[in-house]
Amino acid sequence: MVQVIGAGFGRTGTASLKRALELLGFGPCHHMSEVLKQPQTTVGWTAALNGDRTALPPLLEGYKATVDFPGCLLWREMTELYPDAKVVLSVRDPKKWYDSARATILSTEPREMPQDIATLLRPFSEAMAARGFRRDLSEADTIEVFNRHNESVQAGVDPRKLLVYEVSQGWAPLCEFLDAEVPDTPFPRGNDSASFRENVNRLLKDGIDDFV
Template sequence: MVEIIGAGFGRTGTASLKRAVELLGFDPCHHMSEVLKQPSTTVQWTTALNGDPSVLPELLRDYRATLDFPGCLLWREMMDLYPSAKVLLSVRDPKKWYDSARATILSPIRNENIDQNLAALLAPFSEAMASRGFRRDLAEADMIAVFNKHNETVRAAVDPSRLLVYEVSEGWEPLCAFLGVEVPDVPFPRSNDSASFRDNVTKIISGRAQDMAT
């Protein structure tokens, strides 16, 4: 059962936050990396993004938390499905977010090893995310406006008692207080900076392409 609904866009520290919430016991946590490891799930995610959330309970059956894309685009639907779940809106300075996103998630990964079947799965999935506002063809000012509007909408719609607006630079204390757990005696995770992002995605996609070809 999902207990944490991540409403923040990717590149707001969600890779670090995934490790953090899992260390706090909310394991496993769904993240875009899970989609890349299990590309067949893009079919169901595309269905949900296109307006049919009935597939979400099966998709998220084994997860206790969600973060990043594509779940952050379905935060309203998840709030209805999991009325006791808390909403975690990870945020970042908009300009820094855009610069990081442009170098990573807004820049298509081109890999000669990508299997055609995998590419066929990812294309409608990307289109469905674009229909929800996450488009790669927008200019900087327009993309930042999308980012800001998303965050403002979440802030306005979610009851403050159910919502944490959070930057990963804040560390353990506000996160643990919000989730009602003790602060662990380990450093807060730091991972997946822009420099390593593309290599990580390429490795995952290449691996999946090889699996699908065998």
């Protein structure tokens, strides 16, 4: 049963947040890396993004938390499906977010991948684009999408169940929000732009066990 819904876009520290949630006992946590490791799930995610809410429970079976894409585009459906879950909206300075996203998840550079995976990812990418995650927008329009998404989450979630959070804040606000003890370990860090590109390419081409 999903207990924590991550509503923030990718490149807002979601890889670090995934590890943090799992260290706090909210694991496994779904992240876009899970989709890339299991590309067959794009069929279900595409259906969910296109409006089939019945596709979500099987996709999230066994997960205690979600962060990143594609789940963040379905935050509203998830809050209805899991009404007791808490929502963490990971945020970042919009300009810094755009620069990081353009170098990674919004990059238009072609990636090497098997043809069967490319075939699965195409309708999935189109469904995410229809939800606003597009690579063909200008910087100003992309930042507007980012800001509008964050505003929608803040307007649509009960403030008592919402944490607007920057990973630079570390453990304290996250643990307080989730009623969890602060671990005796540094807050997870990683997945800079260079590492992201390398890991995605490795994952798509060869498969890897961990996404950092």
